[in-house]
Amino acid sequence: MKELEGRVALVTGAARGIGAGIAQRFAEAGARVAVLDLDAVSCADTVAAVEAAGAKALTLAVDVSDTSAVDGAVDEVVRQFGQLDIAVNNAGVTRDNLLFKMTEDDWDTVLRVHLKGAFNISKAAQRHMVAATYGRIVNLSSVSALGNRGQANYAAAKMGMQGFTRTLAIELGPFGITANAIAPGYIDTEMTRATAERMGVPLEERLESMAKTTPVRRIGYPSDIANAALFFASEASGFVTGQTIYVDGGRRL
Structure with a gap:
């Protein structure tokens, strides 16, 4: 039996990169997957990958920082699929700058999408999970949580x-719900490639440099994060909650 057979998963920021990788991996493990992003059209490739894995997909365009929109989206997932077992809070943006150059909007936008978005999705999802006395919440952190120049926000x-x-784990554990986080290191995505472009560094040079500073001597890929997410979303992690795993090839920063 596949690890997520019969389960329904919701993944935010799933149009590309890490979110798309997680959605595809969950589909391969047997889950039906709700693919959420700002623009439904941009989710086409992810939906195709989910369906190619033999799973059903549902596309929803939603701004995760909009509470009412999130409530409606989560209710629609349950209406279409009959349940919601797994919620992955992956949606995120960057507005990098040194502190003295960082604007109030830079700060607010990043915290709104990451933190308020995770709050909105988790709060909406837990209503259904508590009723079912089962749930898995997976949040995306980052090695940048340890501090990184130009990324105060x-x-x-x-x-x-x-x-x-950690707080979700404490509050929701009695209801059969676990909450864990993944902190990726350098992962080859459109977002990190855009960072190299902003830095004015040739992409291949940037990738080679990051690989050399990583103990396993390679960069990470969305599939590396998706494999960790699958563990946290599966029955195998039932006694693991409140944890953050760094998936960074041993590099940290």
Whole structure:
């Protein structure tokens, strides 16, 4: 039997990158997957990958920082699929800058999407999970939670995700719900490639440099994060909650 056979998962920020990788891996493990992102059209490739894995997909366009929109989206997932067992809070943005250049909007946008988004999804999802006395919440943190130059907003948001995760574990554990976080290191995605472009560094040079500073001598890929997410979403992690696992090849920062 596949690890997530009969389960329904919701993944935010699933149009590309890590979110898309998680959605595909969950589908391969037997889950029906709700693919959430700002733009439904951008989710087409993820939906195709989910369906190619033999699973059903549902696409929903939603701003995770909009409470009423999130409530409606989660209710729609349950209406379409009959249940919600797994929620992955992956949606995120970057607005990098040194503190003295960082604007109030840079700060607010990053914390709103990461933290308020995770709050909104988790709060809406837990209503259904508590009723079912079963649930898995997986939050995406980052190695940047440990501090990273030019990312005061992102670091604060990602460390906040770890505290949020721990608190969810304490509050929701009695209802059969676990909450865990994954802190990725350098993962090859559109977002990290865009960072290299902003830095004015050739992409291949950037990838090679990051690989050399990682003990396992390679960069990470969305599939690396998806495998960790699958563990946290499965029955195998039933006695694991409130934890943050760093999936970074041993590098940290």
